[in-house]
Amino acid sequence: MPNMTWLADVLRQGGLKVQEENGWQTRGHGEMGDVRGIMLHHTAGPAEGNYPSLNIVRDGDSSLPGPRAQLGLGRDGTWIVIAAGIAYHAGTGGPWESVPKNEGNEYMIGVEAESVGTRPDWTPEQLDAYPRGVAALLKHVHQPASRAIGHKEWAPERKSDPAFWPGDMDGFRTEVEKHLNGQGGPAPAPSPGQPQPGGREFGTWGTGVKVHSEPKLDSPVVHTLNGPTKVTVDFQRRGDLVVADGFSNPWWAHVPQFNGFMTNIYIDHPDSLLPGVPQN
Numbered sequence: 001m002p003n004m005t006w007l008a009d010v011l012r013q014g015g016l017k018v019q020e021e022n023g024w025q026t027r028g029h030g031e032m033g034d035v036r037g038i039m040l041h042h043t044a045g046p047a048e049g050n051y052p053s054l055n056i057v058r059d060g061d062s063s064l065p066g067p068r069a070q071l072g073l074g075r076d077g078t079w080i081v082i083a084a085g086i087a088y089h090a091g092t093g094g095p096w097e098s099v100p101k102n103e104g105n106e107y108m109i110g111v112e113a114e115s116v117g118t119r120p121d122w123t124p125e126q127l128d129a130y131p132r133g134v135a136a137l138l139k140h141v142h143q144p145a146s147r148a149i150g151h152k153e154w155a156p157e158r159k160s161d162p163a164f165w166p167g168d169m170d171g172f173r174t175e176v177e178k179h180l181n182g183q184g185g186p187a188p189a190p191s192p193g194q195p196q197p198g199g200r201e202f203g204t205w206g207t208g209v210k211v212h213s214e215p216k217l218d219s220p221v222v223h224t225l226n227g228p229t230k231v232t233v234d235f236q237r238r239g240d241l242v243v244a245d246g247f248s249n250p251w252w253a254h255v256p257q258f259n260g261f262m263t264n265i266y267i268d269h270p271d272s273l274l275p276g277v278p279q280n
């Protein structure tokens with residue numbers, strides 16, 4: 001099938017929070033075959049941050065180029081849309097149902113959910129959003145809950161992900177089944193003012209907004225936001241007073257995606273100090 005440019009819309013329509021990575025619609029190692037299942041992974045990434053594995057999942061490294069999954073799942077339950085074409089996530093394994101041996105990448109969508117993988121650290125948001133999102137994807141491709149498969153089921157001799165899911169993969173599929181039957185309940189409403197594990201998502205405004213390595217104007221610029229976008233802020237810190245566009249504000253938002261700080265002025269929220277974001 002052509003690139004899966006429907007991924008973001010289908011997840012949004014499923015009631016999920018969605019973050020689209022620039023260029024996802026054309027990213028991939030060629031076009032997928034027909035989608036016959038969803039493969040579930042954990043990132044085995046860092047313990048802190050909302051989706052600290054973004055770079056490795058999107059870009060890979062010299063041992064295996066990215067994308068290494070079409071989708072990510074952050075600790076705050078946000079689905080991160082990374083690629084619409086083939087991703088290198090399944091590796092050797094199978095066969096499984098109608099997916100031929102060693103052809104998981106061609107026929108299965110890969111999801112890399114953020115988890116250290118060595119202890120049960122799934123957040124309440126992930127416990128809701130992971131099966132909810134998988135159900136939305138399966139519904140779109142007209143496949144049943146049995147087509148949600150763990151990487152460790154595909155390649156049991158060399159893989160353990162996803163680990164520590166309540167009820168393991170059967171428990172996961174039971175949740176997917178509930179959503180497919182319309183018994184999963186509505187998506188939880190965001191709770192403004194409550195700190196969220198992994199950070200809160202905000203819109204930004206302004207053009208050419210610089211992200212610095214420290215909350216200081218003379219620290220190196222690590223990224224520039226060309227225009228309005230969405231960012232996840234995991235904490236905020238008092239730093240240099242910034243005066244711009246008629247505002248002045250000493251508070252800076254830490255954006256783990258860029259491993260840097262941007263002034264709260266260009267976060268699209270009326271308060272100088274962002275609600276529900278820890279100070280650090």
Ligand SMILES: [Zn+2]
Pocket residue numbers: 040041042089151159161
């Ligand atoms: Zn995996």
